[in-house]
Amino acid sequence: MAERIRNWKIVKPNGIDSGVRIMLASVLLVLLVSCGGKKGNDTETPTVTFNCPANALQIKALEKEIPAFTRKTGIVVKLNPFSGEEKLYAMLAADQAPDIFYTNTVVRDKLAAEGYLLDLNTVGKGDPFLSRLRPAVIERGKSIDGGWYSISNWEFTCGVYYNRDVFDQLGIRYPDSLWTWNDMVEIARRLTADSDGDGRIDRYGVFIGSHFVEAFELMNHAPIHPNTILLDIAPESREVYRKYLELVANNIMPDLRRVQAMGMQAQQLLESGRVAMLVEAVPNTNLLEYLTIDVGLAPLPRFDNKKPLYFRSGSGGLSIYAGTKHPRAAWQVLKWLISDADIYRPSPVLKDVDFVNGWFAKYPRLKGSGFEAVWKLSERYNGGDPRYFVRFSSWTSHAILEQFQPLLDQLWAGSISLNDVLAEVPAINKHVLDELESLLQSNNLEPAFAKALRKEHERAKKEVADASAARR
Template identity: 25%
Template sequence: MIRKLALVFAVVPALALSAACGGQSGDDDGKVTVVWWHGQADAEGDILKGLADEYNKSHPGIEVKPEVGTTNVDDMLQKVQAALAGGDPPDIAYMYGSWSATLAETPRVADLSSLVKDPSFGWDDFWPAEREAATVDGKVIGVPSVVDNLGLIYNKKLFDAAGVAYPTKDWTWDDFRSAAKRLTDASKGVFGTSYVATGDEDTVWRFWPMLWQQGGSILSPDGKNAAFATPQAVQSLELWRAMAVDDKSVYLDQNGEKFLPLFYSGKVGMEIAGPWAMRDLADHKVDYGVVPLPGYGGNHQTISGPDNWVVFDNGSKRAQAAKDFLAWLTKPEQDARWSLGSGNLPIRQATSKLPAYKEFAKQYLGADAFLANQDNAVQARPSITSYPDISAKIGDAIDRVLLGQATAQEALTGAAAEADKILAKG
């Protein structure tokens, strides 16, 4: 999905240039209108509507109009592309962080660098991975809307039944494999862990922390070549192959929708997942714990997938009003209502010091562990337009290894060769 959307969006810059002078600065009644596509339905959409209503009451010269835009955020890039082609994009849209490089090439996307550099904005209060995912070649294309990370969630009941000690923050990947093998019980349909084997970014981003923990990089420093096919990366992927093929301790989820429900129902002992699972864990009354990812040599680096609010330039008045609104929306008090109210981690560190976060952490027992794990998210995936195509090659390679169709060495070497071809095309 992401790969297709990125290719479709490649036509936007030319279209955006033709519409760059479009857009109205205000309504007939003198108010400046800000159209806000947030992509959220139900309770989450109600939270954002409430925030917009509050802002409008305290800012009589501005009317923020929250609209869903699309109920499937996967389609937001395509939806905005169509709006740009028609010359009437929203003023603000919810965008995945993986789209940042493509958005940075679109002239209609506002540069928010001056906004975040204002001391009153508190840019340094956002975690490094958030700031990096929103920045492309020095241009800040958005401000964080959601932040997450990958940790290790484990089912205490299954660990107790198997007589296995709970995971700790010092676990190695060998510890992880050993526990998964002991937790597996084929007669009961119980697996030690799972892996999303969909061949897309959901597959790939689970692998990058293992590369980073060993000092590896996805690309060379100049960004011209793949750098991920290292002996250490091969060893990491071989560990997953051995778990899936030899130990048979891994449930391979080939549609990406079964692994968490299986965990909730007590059929999987450990999951590499993020804070988005906490609401369902609470609803299913799972007795669980959260620790950082297993590591190499004491390095437990993880990965974060921040999303952004992106501003489109519909004239100076509307663009400025949109920026002012986002500066207000991302303050700790509003962040607490939006992020915590929707079951997500706070997007900024100051929010975690508020009483609202303490109540949130009581409701969601994994919150503190995931919040602390943000310190292990110190880098982001490459902000280049060709990343989705490179990711697809790597995702396919990982799938083939997990299914026993290729060795880790040949799969990663082949994917790196394909990535080099993609990079060579610019």
């Protein structure tokens, strides 16, 4: 030890100079690179930034199309493909928001209420483009104050994907558009099999993810409104819940908890033959890309003696930042994206687009699968509510879901009964009203929103009071 101490100077200050040099060089490098990106404020050609959550392939395709658009309109489009909740909010807070970005229904309403979104009517009123949009698309983009804040580029319906080979093997007829829930249960029963006789089921008849229950509630005429403030489990919904739980109890659907998770598990079940029918969104690119089996497609089953209410929905859309420097140019870009940009084609939101054939061109194997019938039905009936497929996409959705989801988890797990859930509804609604009240107390709401919400709040309060009076 002593020797080491005496010889401390022997340790050379190695590389101090080269270290400093590398650091200086890298600082310079960064300076150079960052300067390269400095943009001047060009007032002649408006630049519209688009925060575009797309994959590498789509970004490439879009970038290729932009020059032609710029030549035609004189508008430069800048892509910012990196998106995230925190990023968007940070950009909005710093007044650096992109001119066009994606919002989902809940976020859109909240941002609009604080004045961050452009009312599309201000730029789009009277534009002939509006007549090309399906009316439901415009309807879905509206918020509680009557303003129009987003246009969705995408719509979907729901259907039953089924494994044709299994149907053929067992000589079961493919489902048609008249089939009912009871038919589905019956078919599922026949499809369910324990081939090796070990007491464990090897193939289940059907699987329905719990987030698709709402689709059946709609089909059963449950009163699900846009801007649903309160939690209401109507008799129609209760019936669906019971029927849904029966599927598991009767062993024709796997225990929800054995499959219900993130990722591809439901699709894996169908592909691997563990499940013969699966309820999913139509169309669903990830599913189509993944499945290799011969798959057929049927509409959702109806409920006995009830008119079917197929629906079409879309959960997100493109919005324009209220602080944009070029609202008109942004509107031009928005229109171009939805109607012309290749990555958004074929668009289901435009009336004048042959979506079915466009989709066949993308996925030829869908021909003869039943896709066309399912899609056309969703158009013809346009039932349920055009705005929401997810029931709680509203002002109070978080307050409701926070309380309600754990109950549903327990209900599906079989640890509580439906009556236990129903017993909690008044408490949840009280909580919801409290939350809404505190929202109204904040001073950030745009007046039109505050007014409309206050009205909704009054109505909801009365509803709760009436309900509790009725219970007494």
